[in-house]
Amino acid sequence: xxxxxxxxxxxxxxxxxxxxxxxxxxxxxxxxxxxxxxxxxxxxxxxxxxxxxxxxxxxxxxxxxxxxxxxxxxxxxxxxxxxxxxxxxxxxxxxxxxxxxxxxxxxxxxxxxxxxxxxxxxxxxxxxxxxxxxxxxxxxxxxxxxxxxxxxxxxxxxxxxxxxxxxxxxxxxxxxxxxxxxxxxxxxxxxxxxxxxxxxxxxxxxxxxxxxxxxxxxxxxxxxxxxxxxxxxxxxxxxxxxxxxxxxxxxxxxxxxxxxxxxxxxxxxxxxxxxxxxxxxxxxxxxxxxxxxxxxxxxxxxxxxxxxxxxxxxxxxxxxxxxxxxxxxxxxxxxxxxxxxxx
Amino acid sequence: xxxxxxxxxxxxxxxxxxxxxxxxxxxxxxxxxxxxxxxxxxxxxxxxxxxxxxxxxxxxxxxxxxxxxxxxxxxxxxxxxxxxxxxxxxxxxxxxxxxxxxxxxxxxxxxxxxxxxxxxxxxxxxxxxxxxxxxxxxxxxxxxxxxxxxxxxxxxxxxxxxxxxxxxxxxxxxxxxxxxxxxxxxxxxxxxxxxxxxxxxxxxxxxxxxxxxxxxxxxxxxxxxxxxxxxxxxxxxxxxxxxxxxxxxxxxxxxxxxxxxxxxxxxxxxxxxxxxxxxxxxxxxxxxxxxxxxxxxxxxxxxxxxxxxxxxxxxxxxxxxxxxxxxxxxxxxxxxxxxxxxx
DNA sequence: TTGTAAGCGTTATCAA
DNA sequence: TTGATAACGCTTACAA
Numbered sequence: 001x002x003x004x005x006x007x008x009x010x011x012x013x014x015x016x017x018x019x020x021x022x023x024x025x026x027x028x029x030x031x032x033x034x035x036x037x038x039x040x041x042x043x044x045x046x047x048x049x050x051x052x053x054x055x056x057x058x059x060x061x062x063x064x065x066x067x068x069x070x071x072x073x074x075x076x077x078x079x080x081x082x083x084x085x086x087x088x089x090x091x092x093x094x095x096x097x098x099x100x101x102x103x104x105x106x107x108x109x110x111x112x113x114x115x116x117x118x119x120x121x122x123x124x125x126x127x128x129x130x131x132x133x134x135x136x137x138x139x140x141x142x143x144x145x146x147x148x149x150x151x152x153x154x155x156x157x158x159x160x161x162x163x164x165x166x167x168x169x170x171x172x173x174x175x176x177x178x179x180x181x182x183x184x185x186x187x188x189x190x191x192x193x194x195x196x197x198x199x200x201x202x203x204x205x206x207x208x209x210x211x212x213x214x215x216x217x218x219x220x221x222x223x224x225x226x227x228x229x230x231x232x233x234x235x236x237x238x239x240x241x242x243x244x245x246x247x248x249x250x251x252x253x254x255x256x257x258x259x260x261x262x263x264x265x266x267x268x269x270x271x272x273x274x275x276x277x278x279x280x281x282x283x284x285x286x287x288x289x290x291x292x293x294x295x296x297x298x299x300x301x302x303x304x305x306x307x308x309x310x311x312x313x314x315x316x317x318x319x320x321x322x323x324x325x326x327x328x329x330x331x332x333x334x335x336x337x338x339x340x341x342x343x
Numbered sequence: 344x345x346x347x348x349x350x351x352x353x354x355x356x357x358x359x360x361x362x363x364x365x366x367x368x369x370x371x372x373x374x375x376x377x378x379x380x381x382x383x384x385x386x387x388x389x390x391x392x393x394x395x396x397x398x399x400x401x402x403x404x405x406x407x408x409x410x411x412x413x414x415x416x417x418x419x420x421x422x423x424x425x426x427x428x429x430x431x432x433x434x435x436x437x438x439x440x441x442x443x444x445x446x447x448x449x450x451x452x453x454x455x456x457x458x459x460x461x462x463x464x465x466x467x468x469x470x471x472x473x474x475x476x477x478x479x480x481x482x483x484x485x486x487x488x489x490x491x492x493x494x495x496x497x498x499x500x501x502x503x504x505x506x507x508x509x510x511x512x513x514x515x516x517x518x519x520x521x522x523x524x525x526x527x528x529x530x531x532x533x534x535x536x537x538x539x540x541x542x543x544x545x546x547x548x549x550x551x552x553x554x555x556x557x558x559x560x561x562x563x564x565x566x567x568x569x570x571x572x573x574x575x576x577x578x579x580x581x582x583x584x585x586x587x588x589x590x591x592x593x594x595x596x597x598x599x600x601x602x603x604x605x606x607x608x609x610x611x612x613x614x615x616x617x618x619x620x621x622x623x624x625x626x627x628x629x630x631x632x633x634x635x636x637x638x639x640x641x642x643x644x645x646x647x648x649x650x651x652x653x654x655x656x657x658x659x660x661x662x663x664x665x666x667x668x669x670x671x672x673x674x675x676x677x678x679x680x681x682x683x684x685x686x
Numbered sequence: 687t688t689g690t691a692a693g694c695g696t697t698a699t700c701a702a
Numbered sequence: 703t704t705g706a707t708a709a710c711g712c713t714t715a716c717a718a
Contacts (some may be wrong), residue, residue: 005463005465005711007710007711007712008711008712008713009711017688017689018688018689018690019689019711019712019713020688020689020690020713020714021687021688021689023712023713023714024687024688024713026713027713031687031688032687032688033687033688036687036688048459048463049463050460050463050464051464051711051712052401052464052465052710052711052712053397053406053464053465053466054396054397054398054400054401054406054465054710054711054712055397055401055694055710055711055712055713056711056712056713057397057694057712058395058397058398058401058694058695058696058710058711058712059693059694059711059712059713059714060694060712060713060714061694063396063397065444070429070430070433071430080423080426083423083426086413086445087413087414087447090413090445090446090447091447094446094447099444099445099466100444100445101408101442101443101444101445102429102433102442102443102444102445103433103437104430104433104434104437116391117393120348120391120392120393121393121394121395121396122348122395122396122397122695123396123442235631236631236632262631265631265632269632285628288578288579288605288608289579289608289612348695350694350695350696351695351696351697352695360704360705361704361705361706362695362696362697362705362706363697363698363704363705363706364703364704364705366696366697366698367697367703367704370697374703374704375703375704376703376704379703379704394695394696395694395695395696397694397695397696398694398695398696398697398710399695399696399697400696400710401694401695401696401697401710401711401712402695402696402697402698402709402710403696403697403698403710404710465711
């Protein structure tokens with residue numbers, strides 16, 4: 001049976017000081033005399049004392065807890081990104097004395113109901129939203145109530161990107177894809193296509209824009225660009241069909257950049273590895289099969305998200321620190337090895 | 344700015360009763376008169392009152408929180424299983440008024456340090472360990488200190504499977520694989536091989552045993568069994584090499600059952616889809632590519648884990664309820680479609 | 687620099 | 703059935 005945990009009083013008694021002195025040693029070590037501090041520290045170590053989290057939270061009115069929604073199994077391969085983000089966030093949060101708690105929700109309304117529950121119960125003091133989309137009602141709800149939050153993903157659409165009330169971190173997919181195009185060109189590729197999602201998703205449109213930007217810079221005209229791009233839903237089957245269309249439109253295709261590893265896998269299977277393919281997210285499947293991919297650097301995103309939370313409420317209007325755009329890594333893997341179907 | 348949250352006192356005042364009555368309405372509705380209960384309930388709804396989580400935890404000495412380690416080994420394709428398990432657990436925990444919090448650890452010792460931190464700070468009142476192995480020091484530590492926990496995975500090795508102090512849920516991989524063999528045989532397969540992990544991992548050995556059991560029942564002798572099985576590390580590349588060896592040993596191979604989807608993918612790629620392949624874990628990649636796989640039914644595991652936690656400390660010696668073995672689902676997918684390389 | 691006193695919001699105990 | 707009182711363990715005034 002769990003023994004009774006030591007309290008500040010126990011420590012105070014053992015060290016021969018008062019309770020507050022113990023508290024001071026823990027929270028404002030500066031104002032306590034060195035000799036006393038050492039004696040108290042020793043008693044703390046001796047007893048294995050740790051502040052009771054709930055008592056502290058009650059008193060300080062800070063939960064030191066951030067809530068993250070765990071998506072209902074997004075299907076597709078790319079769920080792994082959120083997984084890695086969550087891991088990074090947990091690690092970084094621990095280092096800052098924060099706890100990460102999870103909740104689930106079936107849709108945005110349900111999620112707002114969860115916000116309500118967690119806020120009213122003083123369970124958390126900030127939210128991390130792992131993806132945002134056009135007209136997202138969740139951020140609006142949080143802003144209206146002055147609830148601290150940060151999003152992984154820009155406030156797409158209406159909202160002002162520099163809105164000082166909306167703290168966000170995002171990955172610069174545009175820059176990442178443009179860089180991937182340049183790398184492929186440096187490797188000798190002349191006709192680089194793009195396999196993207198249907199227009200309308202913020203991040204998807206950005207990724208396509210990065211491709212367009214880079215191939216345009218390389219001298220590809222608008223008509224050729226139209227022939228070099230094609231759209232697909234997020235599934236391997238749809239990606240294979242789209243890849244067939246792309247090959248019809250541009251028979252001299254060298255390489256393809258895809259908006260996700262799922263799409264990249266479809267392209268790879270359809271072409272039996274005869275094409276250079278770059279995916280997005282650098283999921284385990286890209287590593288396992290051995291195709292190139294663009295890594296979102298979720299560690300950086302997680303760190304930035306927590307730094308931003310520190311600033312919430314403290315930043316001035318138009319504070320540039322209220323958001324952060326991270327440049328992804330392009331991970332090139334040896335061509336021809338993918339799927340082992342070539343050579 | 345977050346307004347001050349209503350407290351029991353506010354509700355009591357609004358309903359014209361004492362604080363205690365409000366508390367009773369919430370925690371022991373039975374002992375309060377219906378009229379009073381209704382009046383209090385109305386006041387609660389009106390004010391949008393919710394008990395302050397930390398205050399309640401302080402007073403009741405229950406954190407109502409379970410801790411789960413988020414593995415750094417999200418790598419490999421199979422990380423997706425823990426992901427799904429975590430989601431299911433979060434969902435079920437919510438329904439029981441429990442919170443799931445995360446922690447990370449680099450190894451078992453580090454994890455034990457985390458146990459210490461979370462226990463001493465009264466942050467959690469139970470742990471869920473998502474995987475176990477031979478000679479696992481973590482469970483020993485927890486048992487010694489009477490800390491409630493449940494493992495997803497049997498206590499492999501030394502420990503008595505029926506040890507009433509070790510609560511566990513696991514998936515019966517042996518039964519699942521045996522069933523998969525029978526399904527393949529029903530489909531006309533005559534020579535079903537097994538692509539497994541090196542001996543020594545509890546779950547891997549069980550899966551191999553299930554295959555051996557079923558093919559033996561179908562009349563395969565020991566010598567043939569030896570030719571039909573091969574070992575591989577958990578990577579696509581190693582699985583491809585192992586599959587080549589398997590084909591040399593047993594050229595008339597019909598189908599292969601793999602210990603994981605990662606291995607299955609390797610077999611599939613190596614044989615370019617010309618073999619029936621069954622994986623394990625039913626990861627998104629199996630669904631995306633379209634090969635058969637054995638599903639661990641993590642929803643059931645999560646439910647069972649929480650039910651078991653209710654029993655911790657309350658069960659008698661040799662209580663059969665202290666563990667639960669769940670039969671997995673065999674998900675057969677249309678043969679030949681996998682990878683689209685056939686037909 | 688240290689100690690005293692009060693109170694965070696809840697529930698357990700016990701008396702009315 | 704309801705209400706007063708007293709903790710739970712901590713920190714933040716303020717006083718010594």
